[in-house]
Amino acid sequence: xxxxxxxxxxxxxxxxxxxxxxxxxxxxxxxxxxxxxxxxxxxxxxxxxxxxxxxxxxxxxxxxxxxxxxxxxxxxxxxxxxxxxxxxxxxxxxxxxxxxxxxxxxxxxxxxxxxxxxxxxxxxxxxxxxxxxxxxxxxxxxxxxxxxxxxxxxxxxxxxxxxxxxxxxxxxxxxxxxxxxxxxxxxxxxxxxxxxxxxxxxxxxxxxxxxxxxxxxxxxxxxxxxxxxxxxxxxxxxxxxxxxxxxxxxxxxxxxxxx
Numbered sequence: 001x002x003x004x005x006x007x008x009x010x011x012x013x014x015x016x017x018x019x020x021x022x023x024x025x026x027x028x029x030x031x032x033x034x035x036x037x038x039x040x041x042x043x044x045x046x047x048x049x050x051x052x053x054x055x056x057x058x059x060x061x062x063x064x065x066x067x068x069x070x071x072x073x074x075x076x077x078x079x080x081x082x083x084x085x086x087x088x089x090x091x092x093x094x095x096x097x098x099x100x101x102x103x104x105x106x107x108x109x110x111x112x113x114x115x116x117x118x119x120x121x122x123x124x125x126x127x128x129x130x131x132x133x134x135x136x137x138x139x140x141x142x143x144x145x146x147x148x149x150x151x152x153x154x155x156x157x158x159x160x161x162x163x164x165x166x167x168x169x170x171x172x173x174x175x176x177x178x179x180x181x182x183x184x185x186x187x188x189x190x191x192x193x194x195x196x197x198x199x200x201x202x203x204x205x206x207x208x209x210x211x212x213x214x215x216x217x218x219x220x221x222x223x224x225x226x227x228x229x230x231x232x233x234x235x236x237x238x239x240x241x242x243x244x245x246x247x248x249x250x251x252x253x254x255x256x257x258x259x
Contacts, residue, residue, distance in 0.1 A: 031141025035133055037061040037108075038149045040075070045152040046129075047247050048115045050183040050190050055091075059110035060148075062099065064137025068107035071097045071135035075113060077125040077153070080146055081132045086125040088113040109135070115153060117185040126185075126245035129153050154242075155183040157249040158190060159198070161224075163236040167257035170230055174256065176200055178224040178238045182246045192222020198240050200226055203253060205233040210253075212239075230258045 040046070041056040048054040058075065062068045072095060076087035089095055090111035097109040115121045131149040136142040161178040168174055180198060184191040196218045201210040216226050224238055235253030242248030 027146055028142075028144045030143075031064070031137060031139065033062065033064040033135055033137045033141045033143040035060055035062055035071075035135050035143055035145060035148060038131065038133070040131060040149055040151045045154050045247060046115055047154045047156050048117060048121050048183060048185065049156045050185065051117050051188040053114050053116040054121075055112050055114050057110055057112050058097075058131065059108065060097075060133065060135075061102075061106065061108050062135040063106045064135075064139070064141055065105055066137045066139035066141070067104055068099055068101070068109075069136045069138045071099055071107075071109045071133065073097055073109075073111065073148075074132045075129055075151075076132060077127075077129045086120045086122065088115060088120055117183065117188060121153065121185045123155070123184065123186050126153060126155050128244060152244055154245055154247045155185065157182045157193065157240065157242070157246045159238050159240055159249045159251040161236060161238045161251035161254050163254045163256050167259050168230045170232070170258050172230050174228050174230050174236070176224075176226055176228060176236050176238075176254075178251060180218050180222045180224065180238070180240055180249075192218065192220070193246065194218055194220045194222060196222075196240060196243075198224055198238050200224075200228070201237050201239050201250075202228075203235045203237075205235070205255075207234075210235075210237065210239070230256065233258050 038060040076084040078084040097111040099107040099109040130147040133148040134144045163176045180193045181190040199212045203210045237251045237253045239250040
């Protein structure tokens with residue numbers, strides 16, 4: 001029996017109802033159907049900006065000795081699919097993945113999915129997501145995986161830097177300012193990321209490696225400010241290591257001429 005899914009929107013989050021399949025409460029296997037080679041967004045976190053929809057591809061391989069009947073993959077945020085806080089449906093007419101036969105027993109399946117700020121991407125669901133998959137063979141065998149793959153959905157980050165005065169005398173004080181922001185999906189804009197540890201780094205002119213000078217924290221508005229002693233021509237930048245909800249980012253180096 002083929003799978004059916006319907007989509008509803010409740011208070012800004014996606015609610016999924018999957019029927020005509022085993023209840024999404026635990027992994028189930030009946031027969032010899034297997035799923036392998038699962039890839040979500042090419043193995044990278046799903047990073048979504050403040051307003052533009054992010055489209056990703058999810059692919060996997062299904063094998064059954066009778067041949068592959070169909071398959072469906074549903075990414076979601078929550079403890080399990082039945083209690084999802086948000087989710088994404090495949091961009092196909094019937095919500096199935098598109099499966100292409102490799103041979104009589106194996107098929108490669110894939111589909112694209114949209115993450116849209118203010119819809120299924122809201123601030124509260126940034127972080128760890130799971131992938132539910134159900135695949136069936138032509139003989140009625142099937143496999144259901146409630147968490148076939150874990151991945152992160154993140155709020156795009158931006159980081160700036162400015163070192164002044166420029167030029168500066170050797171031994172004088174440089175003031176280095178900057179700002180760390182990230183996508184605010186609820187407001188369709190970028191907002192300051194407060195209380196985050198950010199490294200101030202320096203690269204001497206003629207070299208290729210940045211060295212960390214100190215680590216400071218962003219203020220309530222995501223602002224950064226600190227001072228250093230100018231020693232030689234070079235580049236200053238801020239670098240943020242990232243969190244589960246927000247990707248790592250480094251500012252473009254700001255060149256300072258030391259005289």
